[in-house]
Amino acid sequence: MTERGPVTIRTIENGEVERFARAFRATFAGEPSEHDLVRLRAILEPERAFAGVDADDEVVATAASFSFELAIPDRPGLPCAGISGVSVRADHRRRGLLTRLLAALHDQARERGEPIAALWASEAPIYGRFGYGPAIPTREFEIRRAHAAFTVPADPGLVRLVDTSTARREFPPIRDAARAERPGLLGRSSGWWDHLLDDDPPDSRDGAGPRRHALIPERAYAVYRVRGSWDDGVPNGQVFAHEVVATDAEAAAAMWRFLIDTDLTDRTVTGARPVDDPLNALVLDTARMRVVDGWPLYLRVLDVAGTLRGRSYRADGDVVIEVRDADLPANAGRWHLEVDGGTVGCDRTDRAADLSMDTRELATIVLGGVRTTQLIGAGRIEQHRPGVGAALDRLLATDLAPWHDFMF
Numbered sequence: 183m184t185e186r187g188p189v190t191i192r193t194i195e196n197g198e199v200e201r202f203a204r205a206f207r208a209t210f211a212g213e214p215s216e217h218d219l220v221r222l223r224a225i226l227e228p229e230r231a232f233a234g235v236d237a238d239d240e241v242v243a244t245a246a247s248f249s250f251e252l253a254i255p256d257r258p259g260l261p262c263a264g265i266s267g268v269s270v271r272a273d274h275r276r277r278g279l280l281t282r283l284l285a286a287l288h289d290q291a292r293e294r295g296e297p298i299a300a301l302w303a304s305e306a307p308i309y310g311r312f313g314y315g316p317a318i319p320t321r322e323f324e325i326r327r328a329h330a331a332f333t334v335p336a337d338p339g340l341v342r343l344v345d346t347s348t349a350r351r352e353f354p355p356i357r358d359a360a361r362a363e364r365p366g367l368l369g370r371s372s373g374w375w376d377h378l379l380d381d382d383p384p385d386s387r388d389g390a391g392p393r394r395h396a397l398i399p400e401r402a403y404a405v406y407r408v409r410g411s412w413d414d415g416v417p418n419g420q421v422f423a424h425e426v427v428a429t430d431a432e433a434a435a436a437m438w439r440f441l442i443d444t445d446l447t448d449r450t451v452t453g454a455r456p457v458d459d460p461l462n463a464l465v466l467d468t469a470r471m472r473v474v475d476g477w478p479l480y481l482r483v484l485d486v487a488g489t490l491r492g493r494s495y496r497a498d499g500d501v502v503i504e505v506r507d508a509d510l511p512a513n514a515g516r517w518h519l520e521v522d523g524g525t526v527g528c529d530r531t532d533r534a535a536d537l538s539m540d541t542r543e544l545a546t547i548v549l550g551g552v553r554t555t556q557l558i559g560a561g562r563i564e565q566h567r568p569g570v571g572a573a574l575d576r577l578l579a580t581d582l583a584p585w586h587d588f589m590f
């Protein structure tokens with residue numbers, strides 16, 4: 183048996199995007215198309231893309247961060263490292279490469295002043311040990327057109343279909359307006375907008391037609407596809423509503439009515455929606471609507487004080503949280519979170535802890551998307567005085583549930 187030499191972790195050069203992409207895709211049993219490479223070159227930040235390179239100069243592991251900003255109502259967004267492209271070649275698994283890659287990404291993010299990291303987990307058991315918690319739960323809806331009466335009037339006539347260049351111009355400000363209200367939504371760079379709106383290779387359509395762009399000017403947009411199909415002469419196509427963002431109730435109702443009533447379809451399937459999506463209250467016959475838990479967005483608190491000071495609060499309160507964090511000792515210890523008339527303090531303290539938790543649990547509750555009391559009930563957070571879990575929930579509560587919708 184040949185000895186496996188050491189693997190060096192380093193950032194990639196500009197010219198190595200293809201090597202990075204090939205190594206990553208191979209782990210997911212595929213290979214990058216020419217189109218993937220063009221897209222990746224537009225969005226990948228080589229100085230934030232790490233490769234594990236073996237003694238033969240083969241790329242055997244990959245992971246990268248994107249520079250995102252996580253929406254926080256009434257505050258500037260929180261700089262956020264969006265972790266992606268994680269792969270370890272089959273013959274190098276379980277030798278600590280993911281552990282080393284994440285340590286490198288976390289160190290770099292902290293140096294860049296990003297107090298928080300986010301990722302979509304391919305499998306739930308992977309990232310908890312690295313301090314990630316499922317902080318933004320999402321829901322996916324399947325609405326049957328025959329049972330899709332609404333509770334309010336809706337005017338689909340407000341909607342018009344637009345070309346890519348109009349979408350490229352009109353959609354971003356609508357999303358930015360939604361981000362002002364909705365915690366969690368990550369901002370998109372222009373490269374990411376191009377990826378959403380321009381990239382549409384037939385092999386990524388999953389049997390559906392090309393992407394369509396629907397707009398209610400300044401109020402709502404939708405990015406969706408239609409898959410046509412027939413059953414015994416009866417049309418039963420599907421609408422895939424990948425991204426639907428509306429800034430007011432009338433526009434939301436009009437856009438959903440328009441999508442659901444697409445000719446020759448019998449159902450609409452949504453992408454990741456917030457748990458308090460008004461769509462749930464728009465449809466009258468909710469019993470005939472299928473609602474499933476979607477993928478949650480995982481967060482990792484890289485800087486406790488930076489994250490807790492960086493978010494907004496709707497209530498005053500005062501709690502001492504003890505955080506355990508073996509990987510990032512700068513986070514470990516007792517933190518006094520105090521909110522008083524809009525002024526937020528989060529400092530180390532010697533006071534006795536009200537609550538104790540691992541950093542993974544802190545990440546899970548930090549945006550207010552999952553309740554502290556729920557994790558206390560599950561034995562994952564220790565409450566040292568009755569009622570302090572509920573007090574922390576009142577402090578962390580947000581007007582709208584946190585949401586994030588696009589994959590990265």
Ligand SMILES: CC(C)(COP(=O)(O)OP(=O)(O)OC[C@H]1O[C@@H](n2cnc3c(N)ncnc32)[C@H](O)[C@@H]1OP(=O)(O)O)[C@@H](O)C(=O)NCCC(=O)NCCS
Pocket residue numbers: 209210267268269270271274275276277278279280281282302303304305307308311
């Ligand atoms: C998931 C993956 C990146 C793990 O890489 P790795 O280098 O083997 O991970 P490490 O050796 O650093 O493992 C660290 C710990 O996590 C555990 N772990 C790793 N992958 C796991 C998984 N899929 N499920 C459960 N535990 C896992 C390891 O057992 C190890 O635990 P231990 O320290 O108690 O022994 C790799 O298996 C892979 O590339 N999988 C396919 C692609 C994928 O799913 N990527 C993630 C995209 S979000």
